[in-house]
Amino acid sequence: MAEIRIGTCSWADEALSKHWYPPGVKAGERLAYYAQHFDTVEVDSTYYRLPEESMVRRWAERTPDDFVMHVKAFGLMTRHPVKLQALPPDLRDEAPTDEKGRVDRPSREFRGKVFRLFLEALEPLRSTGKLGGILFQFPSYVVYKDRSLDYLHWAREQLGGDDMLVEFRHVSWLDDEHRADTLRFLEELGAAHVVVDAPRIDGAKNLVPTVVAVTSPTAYVRFHGRNADTWNKRGGSAAERFDYLYSDEELHEWVGPLRELAEESEQAYAFFNNNATSPDGRGGRMAQAAANAKALQQLLQAEKVPVSAKT
Numbered sequence: 001m002a003e004i005r006i007g008t009c010s011w012a013d014e015a016l017s018k019h020w021y022p023p024g025v026k027a028g029e030r031l032a033y034y035a036q037h038f039d040t041v042e043v044d045s046t047y048y049r050l051p052e053e054s055m056v057r058r059w060a061e062r063t064p065d066d067f068v069m070h071v072k073a074f075g076l077m078t079r080h081p082v083k084l085q086a087l088p089p090d091l092r093d094e095a096p097t098d099e100k101g102r103v104d105r106p107s108r109e110f111r112g113k114v115f116r117l118f119l120e121a122l123e124p125l126r127s128t129g130k131l132g133g134i135l136f137q138f139p140s141y142v143v144y145k146d147r148s149l150d151y152l153h154w155a156r157e158q159l160g161g162d163d164m165l166v167e168f169r170h171v172s173w174l175d176d177e178h179r180a181d182t183l184r185f186l187e188e189l190g191a192a193h194v195v196v197d198a199p200r201i202d203g204a205k206n207l208v209p210t211v212v213a214v215t216s217p218t219a220y221v222r223f224h225g226r227n228a229d230t231w232n233k234r235g236g237s238a239a240e241r242f243d244y245l246y247s248d249e250e251l252h253e254w255v256g257p258l259r260e261l262a263e264e265s266e267q268a269y270a271f272f273n274n275n276a277t278s279p280d281g282r283g284g285r286m287a288q289a290a291a292n293a294k295a296l297q298q299l300l301q302a303e304k305v306p307v308s309a310k311t
Contacts, residue, residue: 002219002268003306004258005068006297007040008289009222009273014239019277020287032062037310038293040068042135042222042271047072049086050117057124069125070132070165070220070269076103076114077155078138088117108154115158126162132269133163133192133218140206144172149185156189165220167194174208186215195221195261197254199228206232212257219265221258223292225274226250243276245288251296255303262306270296 008016011034012027025033034041043059045051051071059069075082081104084092091113098104106114125131136155142148156164166186168174173182186193193215198207225244230236254270262268272289280286300307 001262001306002265003308004262004268005040005308006270006293007038009042009271010044011041013275015275015277015287019285020290035063043071050074051121053121056121060124060128068132072135074118078136133165135165137167140169143170144178164191165194166191168208169206171205174211183213192216192218192220198224199226199231201228214264217266219261219268221270223272239276242274244274245278246292259305
């Protein structure tokens with residue numbers, strides 16, 4: 001069985017920064033502190049802006065040798081529109097923009113340049129053995145169809161030897177009609193199916209069912225919380241959407257599935273994306289993601305499921 005590694009999506013969101021790190025821990029010291037408590041993290045800031053190699057080198061320098069960082073793909077890599085300012089200055093002149101001034105629907109050639117810049121910047125992690133996978137979280141308007149499959153093929157080719165982790169946000173990929181084909185396709189690509197825990201909302205097209213399956217040597221689970229009231233709230237923030245503290249009973253539901261995933265994979269990861277705060281019972285607040293990550297570690301230990309856990 002693979003040993004399950006558990007962490008959070010980001011180490012520097014507002015909930016963690018204000019309510020998890022001890023007073024006096026400076027911004028530049030947070031990753032090193034985080035690495036004392038968890039041995040893996042998902043980097044989500046790279047979705048908003050292309051990483052710079054100097055910044056990635058600092059990540060590598062501030063973490064132990066056995067630390068693993070999974071990196072979320074930049075928005076254009078997953079067919080999201082992005083702000084023009086998110087691109088390096090030398091790419092902005094050739095970037096096609098929509099009526100809102102966002103970069104949208106660029107050519108494959110242009111996207112290829114973005115992929116190369118993104119991947120080159122990750123070399124400090126790659127060369128030190130700390131790079132996990134590249135997380136491709138596709139928007140809900142990317143549906144199951146030939147054009148989408150073709151894009152996934154192309155994106156997989158751009159990554160070379162780096163691992164591809166794929167999370168869908170439209171139900172068509174994992175509904176009864178397409179589920180088997182989607183999982184088979186990912187397996188043929190050598191890409192990991194990202195298992196999600198999210199709200200259960202009848203009729204919501206932008207929520208995929210929880211499908212416990214492994215399509216590559218890597219098992220990967222993302223806990224988004226189950227806040228059905230805020231998931232599709234018009235104008236709601238990310239903190240509102242992912243505002244959810246899992247109960248012990250809800251985490252216990254995952255003992256069996258995580259055991260199954262660990263048995264079928266070579267490496268297994270679980271990340272909490274519920275990046276808001278809840279009362280801590282002592283008059284203060286606690287960061288939900290970190291609290292749930294630690295609770296799941298302890299639960300798996302008690303149930304004799306192999307889990308990597310720091311004290």
